[in-house]
Amino acid sequence: MKSDAFLDITDVVCPITFVKTKVALEDLDDGQILELRLNDGEPVQNVPRSLKDEGHKVLTLEDNGDGTFTLWIEKAGLS
Amino acid sequence: MSQLTNEQLERYSRHIILEQVGGKGQKKILSAKVLIIGTGGLGAPAAMYLAAAGVGHIGLVDFDTVDLSNLQRQIIHLTNDVGKAKTQSGRETINAMNPDVQVHAYDEQVTAANIRDIIGDLDYDFIIDGTDNFPAKFLINDACVLMRKPFSHAGIIRFQGQTMTYVPDKSPCYRCVFPKMPPKDAVPTCRQAGVLGVMGGVIGTIQATEALKFVLGIGELLTGYLLTYDALTMTFRKIKIPRNRRCNICGEQPTITELFDYEQPTCSFGR
Numbered sequence: 001m002k003s004d005a006f007l008d009i010t011d012v013v014c015p016i017t018f019v020k021t022k023v024a025l026e027d028l029d030d031g032q033i034l035e036l037r038l039n040d041g042e043p044v045q046n047v048p049r050s051l052k053d054e055g056h057k058v059l060t061l062e063d064n065g066d067g068t069f070t071l072w073i074e075k076a077g078l079s
Numbered sequence: 080m081s082q083l084t085n086e087q088l089e090r091y092s093r094h095i096i097l098e099q100v101g102g103k104g105q106k107k108i109l110s111a112k113v114l115i116i117g118t119g120g121l122g123a124p125a126a127m128y129l130a131a132a133g134v135g136h137i138g139l140v141d142f143d144t145v146d147l148s149n150l151q152r153q154i155i156h157l158t159n160d161v162g163k164a165k166t167q168s169g170r171e172t173i174n175a176m177n178p179d180v181q182v183h184a185y186d187e188q189v190t191a192a193n194i195r196d197i198i199g200d201l202d203y204d205f206i207i208d209g210t211d212n213f214p215a216k217f218l219i220n221d222a223c224v225l226m227r228k229p230f231s232h233a234g235i236i237r238f239q240g241q242t243m244t245y246v247p248d249k250s251p252c253y254r255c256v257f258p259k260m261p262p263k264d265a266v267p268t269c270r271q272a273g274v275l276g277v278m279g280g281v282i283g284t285i286q287a288t289e290a291l292k293f294v295l296g297i298g299e300l301l302t303g304y305l306l307t308y309d310a311l312t313m314t315f316r317k318i319k320i321p322r323n324r325r326c327n328i329c330g331e332q333p334t335i336t337e338l339f340d341y342e343q344p345t346c347s348f349g350r
Binding site for chain 1: 083088089092093095096098101102103
C-alpha cells in the first residue's frame with residue numbers, strides 16, 4: 001500500500017509509541033496515509049485503538065512475521 | 080517552529096497525548112511568553128507549573144529578597160535562598176526544573192512609570208497578577224486594559240482566595256468589580272492577617288491553568304466570573320459578574336486613560 005510518511009516506533013514504549021505517532025500524523029494533511037512499524041503486544045493492542053479514538057482511520061494491519069506489525073493509518077479529524 | 084526533540088516528546092508526553100493539546104499545542108506552549116508579577120505565594124507555584132509545562136519565556140517581576148517567613152508558601156524559594164533576590168532564586172529553580180524555559184528577570188516593583196516597558200519588553204501573551212497589595216492590583220489591571228493584554232487577577236488571605244481572568248473586549252475588568260481602592264487599613268495584607276500556605280498553591284495553580292488555556296486556545300476561561308475559594312468550609316463559588324458600562328477604564332466613557340500609582344498603604348507591621 002502506498003503511504004505518504006513512514007514511522008518506526010519499535011524502539012520506544014508506551015506512551016511514547018502513541019506520542020510519536022500522533023505528532024507524525026499532525027504533520028500530514030487530512031486523507032494522507034502514515035505507514036507505521038510497531039511491535040507485537042502492548043503497542044499493537046493499544047496504538048490502533050488510541051488512533052481510532054482521535055478520529056483517524058485504521059486501514060490495514062500486516063503481520064511482518066518478525067514480532068513487528070505494519071499499520072496503515074489515514075489521517076482524519078481536526079488535529 | 081522546529082520539530083519537538085525526542086526528549087521533548089518524552090518530557091511533554093502527557094500533554095501531547097491530550098486530544099486538546101497534541102504536538103501542536105505543546106509547540107504553542109513552548110513559544111508562549113507569560114509574565115508573572117510577584118514571585119510570592121501565588122507567583123511561585125504559578126511559575127513552577129508554567130515552567131514544568133514548558134512555557135518558553137517566563138518573566139518574573141519582584142523587587143524583594145527571599146525572607147525566611149516566605150518559605151511556608153513560596154515554594155519556588157528554598158532555605159538556602161534566604162537573602163537572595165527572589166527573581167534570582169526563582170530563575171535558579173526554573174532552570175533546574177526545565178532547560179526549555181528562558182527566565183527574564185525584572186528586579187523592580189511595578190509602577191506607572193515602568194509597567195508598560197516590562198509588559199512590552201517581550202510583548203508578553205498573558206500576565207499573572209501574583210502581587211499582595213491593592214495599588215499593584217489596580218495598576219496591573221489598568222495597564223492590561225490600556226495595553227489590551229489578558230491577565231489573571233488573584234488574591235489570597237487567611238483561608239480565602241479569589242481569582243478572575245480578564246480578556247480584552249470579552250470580559251469585565253478588575254475595576255468593573257472593584258471600582259476603587261479600599262480605604263487605607265480597611266483590608267489587611269497577608270503580612271498582617273496571615274495566610275495558610277497552600278492557598279497560593281490552589282489559586283496560583285488556577286492562574287497557571289488559565290494562562291495555559293489561553294495560550295492553547297482551549298476550554299472556557301474564567302472571564303465574566305469571580306471564583307472564590309474558602310478552604311475552611313472547602314467551598315468554591317463561581318460568581319457571575321457583568322461588565323460595567325460605566326467602568327472608569329474599560330467602560331463606554333473611560334475617565335482613566337493614563338496609568339497612575341495609588342499611594343502604597345503603610346503597613347504597621349513593617350516589611
